[in-house]
Amino acid sequence: MKIEILINQTIKAALIELYNFNVEEGQIQIQNTRKDQPGDFTVVVFPFLKVSKKSPEETGEEIGQFIMQKIKVVQSFNVIKGFLNLEIGIDYWIENLMQACNNQNYGIEVSDDESKTVMIEYSSPNTNKPLHLGHIRNNLLGYSISEILKANGNKVIKTNIVNDRGIHICKSMYAWQKWGNGKTPENSGMKGDHLVGEFYVEFDKQCKVEIAELLEKGFTKEQAESNAPSIQAARELLLKWEANDPETVNLWKTMNTWVYKGFDLTYKKLGVDFDKIYYESETYLIGKEEVLRGVREKIFYQNEDNSVWADLTDEGLDRKILLRSDGTSVYITQDIGTAKMRYNDFQIDKMVYVVGNEQNYHFQILAVLLDKLGYAWGKDLYHFSYGMVELPSGKMKSREGTVVDADDLIEEMIQVARDMSAELGKLESLSKEEAEDTFRMIALGALKYFILKVDPRKNMMFNPEESIDFNGNTGPFIQYTYARIKSVLRKAKESNITIDYNVRLNSLSSKEKDLLKRITLFPVAIKEAGDNYSPAVIANYCYELVKEYNQFYHDFSILSESNEDQRNFRLVLSATVAQIVKKGMNMLGIEMPERM
RNA sequence: GCCCCGGUAGCUCAGUUGGAUAGAGCAACUGCCUUCUAAGCAGUAGGUCAUGGGUUCGAAUCCCGUCCGGGGUACCA
Numbered sequence: 001m002k003i004e005i006l007i008n009q010t011i012k013a014a015l016i017e018l019y020n021f022n023v024e025e026g027q028i029q030i031q032n033t034r035k036d037q038p039g040d041f042t043v044v045v046f047p048f049l050k051v052s053k054k055s056p057e058e059t060g061e062e063i064g065q066f067i068m069q070k071i072k073v074v075q076s077f078n079v080i081k082g083f084l085n086l087e088i089g090i091d092y093w094i095e096n097l098m099q100a101c102n103n104q105n106y107g108i109e110v111s112d113d114e115s116k117t118v119m120i121e122y123s124s125p126n127t128n129k130p131l132h133l134g135h136i137r138n139n140l141l142g143y144s145i146s147e148i149l150k151a152n153g154n155k156v157i158k159t160n161i162v163n164d165r166g167i168h169i170c171k172s173m174y175a176w177q178k179w180g181n182g183k184t185p186e187n188s189g190m191k192g193d194h195l196v197g198e199f200y201v202e203f204d205k206q207c208k209v210e211i212a213e214l215l216e217k218g219f220t221k222e223q224a225e226s227n228a229p230s231i232q233a234a235r236e237l238l239l240k241w242e243a244n245d246p247e248t249v250n251l252w253k254t255m256n257t258w259v260y261k262g263f264d265l266t267y268k269k270l271g272v273d274f275d276k277i278y279y280e281s282e283t284y285l286i287g288k289e290e291v292l293r294g295v296r297e298k299i300f301y302q303n304e305d306n307s308v309w310a311d312l313t314d315e316g317l318d319r320k321i322l323l324r325s326d327g328t329s330v331y332i333t334q335d336i337g338t339a340k341m342r343y344n345d346f347q348i349d350k351m352v353y354v355v356g357n358e359q360n361y362h363f364q365i366l367a368v369l370l371d372k373l374g375y376a377w378g379k380d381l382y383h384f385s386y387g388m389v390e391l392p393s394g395k396m397k398s399r400e401g402t403v404v405d406a407d408d409l410i411e412e413m414i415q416v417a418r419d420m421s422a423e424l425g426k427l428e429s430l431s432k433e434e435a436e437d438t439f440r441m442i443a444l445g446a447l448k449y450f451i452l453k454v455d456p457r458k459n460m461m462f463n464p465e466e467s468i469d470f471n472g473n474t475g476p477f478i479q480y481t482y483a484r485i486k487s488v489l490r491k492a493k494e495s496n497i498t499i500d501y502n503v504r505l506n507s508l509s510s511k512e513k514d515l516l517k518r519i520t521l522f523p524v525a526i527k528e529a530g531d532n533y534s535p536a537v538i539a540n541y542c543y544e545l546v547k548e549y550n551q552f553y554h555d556f557s558i559l560s561e562s563n564e565d566q567r568n569f570r571l572v573l574s575a576t577v578a579q580i581v582k583k584g585m586n587m588l589g590i591e592m593p594e595r596m
Numbered sequence: 597g598c599c600c601c602g603g604u605a606g607c608u609c610a611g612u613u614g615g616a617u618a619g620a621g622c623a624a625c626u627g628c629c630u631u632c633u634a635a636g637c638a639g640u641a642g643g644u645c646a647u648g649g650g651u652u653c654g655a656a657u658c659c660c661g662u663c664c665g666g667g668g669u670a671c672c673a
Contacts, residue, residue, distance in 0.1 A: 029614095029615080031612070031615080032612075034616065034617095036616090036617085037616075042615090042616090044615060044616095046615080046653055046654075047653095049653075056653085080616075081616065082615090082616085082653080082654095083615080083616060126673075163673070166672095166673070167672085167673090168672090168673075305671095307670095307671060309670075309671095316599095318669075318670060319670055320670065321670055321671045322671095323671085324671045325671065326671090328671090330671065330672085330673085331672075331673050356667095357600085357601070357666095357667065357668090358666095358667055358668070359667095359668085359673090360600060360601085360667080360668070361599080361600080361667095361668050361669070362668090362673095364600095385601090387601085387602085387666090387667095388666080388667080390666085395666090420635075421635090424634085424635065426633080426635080442635085450608095453609075453610085454608085454609060454610090455609085455610085457601080457602090458601085458602070458609090459601090459602075459665095459666065459667090460608085460609085461607090461608065461609095462608095463607085463608085466607090466608095466622085466623095467608080469608095469621080469622065469635095470635055471621080471622080471635055471636090472620080472621040472622060472635090473608095473609080473610090473620060473621040473622090474621080474635085476635055477621090477635065477636085479635085480633080480635050480636080481635095481636085483633075483635095484632080484633055484636090487632075487633060488632055488633095491632065492632090521612090524612085525612095528612080536609095536610085537612095540609095540610065540611095540620095543610095543620080543621095544620090547620085550636065550637070551637075551638095553632085553636090553637090554636075554637045554638085555637090557631085557632070558632055559632050560631090560632070595633090596633085596635075
């Protein structure tokens with residue numbers, strides 16, 4: 001039984017026996033003792049003063065005595081200012097270490113027949129431009145939260161909705177027709193998504209010129225924007241596409257294929273993947289049907305101009321448009337269609353959408369709409385709403401060229417890793433391929449950790465000049481510590497030191513104990529990360545663990561320790577730290593190099 | 597206007613759901629490579645937790661007001 005639960009029950013018994021008081025569940029607070037105080041667990045006695053009618057010190061003393069008598073592993077206790085600190089014997093901590101090191105699934109809940117199935121949508125790119133830093137945050141969070149939910153015993157289906165149709169795609173298509181000169185990824189050597197993105201930018205430039213001309217002729221801003229020739233041409237393309245015009249559909253397919261190839265490369269570099277991909281072009285009509293069904297069933301209503309609306313004022317929300325007056329669908333329409341399709345395809349207990357916080361309102365409405373349409377699960381959808389990535393110059397805007405491109409960023413990071421490694425004189429013994437692979441792991445480790453260590457709900461700042469470090473609280477620091485442990489273990493093997501996982505020991509230094517305590521917190525961290533949808537919890541846990549290990553590492557010798565039991569214990573401890581750190585970092589999608 | 601989110605060291609971020617003297621990294625300064633990997637370790641300096649009130653044994657954390665920043669707000673996605 002977990003010691004905290006045992007202490008909890010014992011205190012409950014103590015309060016009944018000592019003060020004839022039956023506490024409610026959750027009234028007893030047991031926390032880890034502060035590092036600067038003696039003891040392992042701390043009980044806050046303030047809440048019991050009312051019933052004990054004694055001073056905090058006396059109350060703590062009485063409860064402490066009681067616990068000492070009932071629980072063997074509690075070795076001693078002390079009371080300081082109303083905090084009852086309990087010291088747990090060495091056996092308990094060693095026992096815990098052995099559970100951790102002998103169990104590959106330590107801290108992880110394995111899914112079974114009773115497990116819930118969670119579908120997670122993330123990434124959701126538009127096919128008119130390449131991925132940027134904002135998408136990176138999305139992808140990393142989506143992938144990581146999938147892994148964390150798996151570790152909490154859920155079955156997870158990772159999914160992606162590709163926004164592959166609409167006016168924005170037609171803009172790139174039109175620009176390519178007009179200025180493309182038959183340029184393809186093959187004949188230009190350009191990555192497909194970048195190529196298409198280039199034409200999107202081209203379109204925007206042209207459009208601005210046209211609008212400026214119209215403004216000069218005395219048009220209003222609105223008129224100019226809708227009458228610009230290239231805008232009209234793009235609209236025409238959209239109509240043709242919806243009418244299934246073969247030439248248009250063909251071009252659309254071709255250009256999308258280029259983009260998908262490009263995205264696949266970026267996804268692969270990022271190490272994210274999907275179990276099932278949906279395309280808006282295949283779901284938007286279903287959404288439209290659902291909306292029309294809603295009109296027939298009087299859930300929604302139609303205006304005189306034919307636009308369809310939902311009245312959500314009863315829910316404290318506004319009215320929301322679902323189909324435009326020309327009958328075309330809006331953004332939320334396809335989300336309804338996609339949701340329906342997903343629930344037909346899979347048995348889903350919970351749907352999670354990883355989408356930026358700018359769409360909080362959108363998902364609030366989507367939940368209500370799905371509910372109104374009769375889908376029981378609609379209300380329970382979870383919008384994993386993450387904050388935006390900000391630059392020193394402000395918000396990223398693709399049209400203003402202030403985006404940080406995903407592929408560029410990854411390449412730059414790898415180059416920095418290379419340079420730094422050369423400067424430090426590392427990895428010289430490795431083959432070129434092995435070294436390159438390590439640089440890649442380090443670069444991505446730095447990037448991923450940098451993004452995932454911050455609370456996903458908050459906006460975060462990214463300074464391209466100086467943001468991503470390789471020292472301090474970073475991915476590479478954790479990877480480095482891991483590599484060093486691996487090195488020690490290799491050397492132990494070379495010297496024919498076998499590790500005995502049955503640890504014998506009768507004393508612990510405070511640093512060793514800190515590590516042992518930290519190890520017992522791994523399962524707690526996983527659970528907290530799952531409950532709060534927060535990879536940051538895992539990231540910060542790994543950092544704390546590794547930081548403590550480093551202190552231990554520098555203070556004690558391992559291989560040259562003469563006492564065999566002591567040496568064996570330190571090896572087991574190191575191996576366990578490595579195992580846990582690797583597992584934790586893998587939940588963040590970060591690979592761990594054996595050498596660096 | 598209305599709704600949602602945020603404000604902690606010069607910078608980037610933690611803060612175990614209300615607990616003890618506020619925690620890291622970067623940047624600055626000081627030590628430590630003849631020692632299992634110095635992408636490291638030890639130390640110095642840096643704080644009115646935006647601000648005013650309230651709740652109680654106890655508040656960065658909960659409630660109300662104010663200021664500042666970000667996002668959303670009926671035919672963009």
